[in-house]
Amino acid sequence: MALLTTVAAHAPDTDVGLYRTVRLIRRFEERAVELVRSGDIIGGIHPYTGQEAIAAGVCAALRLDDMITSTHRGHGHVLAKGADPARVLAELAGRATGLNKGRGGSMHAADFALGILGANAIVGANGAITAGAAWAARQSGGDQVAVSFFGDGAVNQGVLLEAMNLASLWRLPVLFVCENNGYATTLTVSDAVAGTITGRGEAFGMPSATVDGMDPRTVLAAAREAVDRARAGGGPSLVECLTYRFDAHHTWEHKARVRYRDDAEVLSGRERDPVEIQGVRLAGGERARVDAEVESMMDTAVAFALDSPHPDPVGALDHLYATGMRARPGGGG
Amino acid sequence: MPWLSYQKALNRALGDELARDPAVFVLGEDVRVAVSNVTAGLLKRFGPDRVLDTPLSEQAFTSFATGAALGGRRPVIEFQIPALLYLAFEQIVNQAHKFSLMTGGQTRVPVTYLVPGSGSKTGWAGQHSDHPYALFAHAGVKTVVPATPEDAYGLLTTAIRDDDPVVVFAPAAALGVRVDVDFDALAPVPLGVGRVHRAGEDVTVVAVGHLVHDALAVAEELAGDVSVEVFDPRTVYPFDWDGLAASVARTGRLVVVDDSNRMCGIAAEVVATAAERCDLTAPPVRVTRPDGAVVPFALGLDLAVQPDRAQLTAAIQKVLKQ
Structure with a gap:
């Protein structure tokens, strides 16, 4: 049971709902970065800051029983699909109360009850999984749609291109969402991508569009069109969302100071902020009310995560096999 | 009683499971026309929604199966070539295998990866002749290598019903094996339970897959001089360590014949575990492919890297001298 009121309960496709989601993701990421710095989150995170409009807009076009797969930069997608922020944060902090009982961490958050089939740490790996889940739902007589989120780095992965071919060939209800933030870790799109990203979708006969990924309304409109088409049997689509990553590829950069974007570019990239773009659409009092609600929710989430127990090392390999089979112990024994 | 070939046993297991459980489906390359014969007749019986021909996109269709499994299906993927x-490998070891643990037990991935014709088919050269079951055992993916038609039926059935990913290697050299069997007696075989094909007192020969038949032939040849026990693990992961220990406790001597490459192969693990757990009266001997073997094309060269009966005979004689 969700401890905190989740996104899905708040009409996420309204202007207030979209703002609430982008604001929640923003504050979640900022608080998570603080917990990385304090050592409460080990391993660091890939902050989604700046890209919030994409998760908010796409997930607002989905039903509760629709499915998503996500990436190493996945907190935003998971929150926007309705996961409990407290349990997501507890997962990042490796606690037993986390979504995955502390077994997955930042890059593998999953909540199957909400159609969140897992964030995936291998770039481009989730597209084919998404296609299979969409096929299974259709075979069961359902009309669910499955969304595969990935970054611009994934468009050069063979398995993703194979997955696009399968999805289009079999007219599967899939939405491929490319979050083009300009960089695959440090490599620019112009140094990595021959042709275009939408050209890859078009090559497989998929409707493919490039949209402003900084505006939640724009993303919602594009996603809604593609989701409606998929649900009606019209097959998959590709939506390329142009965006900018405000923070590091990974919090590791905060210490390592890798130089691949100059200050002027980062400043310029942050000028169009999805939280502001959506925020100005709300009346002043409404915005302040949502901000206060999000702040309170994050305070509760942080307290919940830090107060939660660590998992018992005795069960380190619990769930290794779904059948409960136990592996031989390591160590000396 | 009717004759059942190993290949027909696989076909029968697929048909029985497709009939028994509507969640089961088969996918792979050329499975509708049944190029490998293992899926013969299934399209006609179960239709195109249960028997899916895939494009040549091994990575995508392997993870497609993972996604379908997350959605409640039980996919069986046929791989024509080991x-x-x-x-x-990424899609099986790093994706399908890890979902259960990484999600804290939220889901399961019951996919079966079936390789009918694993190992050398003689004449198929470097890229079609490997026998990589040890890789999956090392990674912790459940892995079976049946030796006989009835075990092929029983282990494939169990693999399909298992809630975890399972790789089923059906050795090319065993596909033609036939037994006289009562079809009604065919039944699931549990994972991790070995089978003593021939009881003996002097030496335990652990034989994997098709090599069980070679081990039985050698045991018969030597019967006048040596009493050889032939132990078939049937499942290489999980391995029947208790069964191995019980056999070695009877004989005190161990030879392993295994179609893996020598380095980090199944034979290496069997010998290591026996050394830890058992009271061996002589150093054990492995009969395997060479380290890092690439199977060469010419017949004589291909056979030169396969474990054979002469090597096994010599290994048995060696452990008996000590």
Whole structure:
């Protein structure tokens, strides 16, 4: 049971709902970065800051029983699909109360009850999984749609291109969402991508569009069109969302100071902020009310995560096999 | 009683499971026309929604199966060539295998990866002749290598019903084996339970897959001089360590014949575990492919890297001298 009121309960496709989601993701990421710095989150995170409009807009076009797969930069997608922020944060902090009982961490958050089939740490790996889940739902007589989120780095992965071919060939209800933030870790799109990203979708006969990924309304409109088409049997689509990553590829950069974007570019990239773009659409009092609600929710989430127990090392390999089979112990024994 | 070939046993297991459980479906390359014969007749019986021909996209269709499994299906993927598993290693080991633990037990991935014709088919050269079951055992993916038609039926059935990913290697050299069997007696075989094909007192020969038949032939040849026990693990992961220990406790001597490459192969693990757990009266001996073997094309060269009966005979004689 969700401890905190989740996104899905708040009409996420309204202007207030979209703002609430982008604001929640923003504050979640900022608080998570603080917990990385304090050592409460080990391993660091890939902050989604700046890209919030994409998760908010796409997930607002989905039903509760629709499915998503996500990436190493996945907190935003998971929150926007309705996961409990407290349990997501507890997962990042490796606690037993986390979504995955502390077994997955930042890059593998999953909540199957909400159609969140897992964030995936291998770039481009989730597209084919998404296609299979969409096929299974259709075979069961359902009309669910499955969304595969990935970054611009994934468009050069063979398995993703194979997955696009399968999805289009079999007219599967899939939405491929490319979050083009300009960089695959440090490599620019112009140094990595021959042709275009939408050209890859078009090559497989998929409707493919490039949209402003900084505006939640724009993303919602594009996603809604593609989701409606998929649900009606019209097959998959590709939506390329142009965006900018405000923070590091990974919090590791905060210490390592890798130089691949100059200050002027980062400043310029942050000028169009999805939280502001959506925020100005709300009346002043409404915005302040949502901000206060999000702040309170994050305070509760942080307290919940830090107060939660660590998992018992005795069960380190619990769930290794779904059948409960136990592996031989390591160590000396 | 009717004759059942190993290949027909696989076909029968697929048909029985497709009939028993509507969640089961088969996918792979050329499975509708049944190029490998293992899926013969299934399209007609179960229709195109249960028997899916895939494009040559091993990585995508392997993870497609993972996604379908997350959605409640029980996919069986046929790989025509054992080396295709290398293409899909990420999708099996790093994706399908890890979902249960990484999600804290939220889901299961009941996919079966069936390789009818694993190992050398003689004449198929470097990229079609590997036998990489040890890789999956090392990674912790459940892995079976049946030796006989009834075990092929029983282990494939169990693999399909298992809630975890299972790789089923059906050795090319065993596909033609036939037994006289009562079809009604065919039944699931549990994972991790070995089978003593021939009881003996002087030496335990652990034989994997098709090599069980070679081990039985050698045991018969030597019967006047040596009493050989032939132990078939049937499942290489999980391995029947208790069964191995019980056999070695009777004989005190161990030879392992295994179609893996020598380095980190199944034979290496069997010998290591026996050394830890058992009271061996002589150093054990492995009969395997060479380290890092690439199977050469010419017949004589191909056979030169396969474990054979002469090597096994010599190994048995060696452990008996000590």
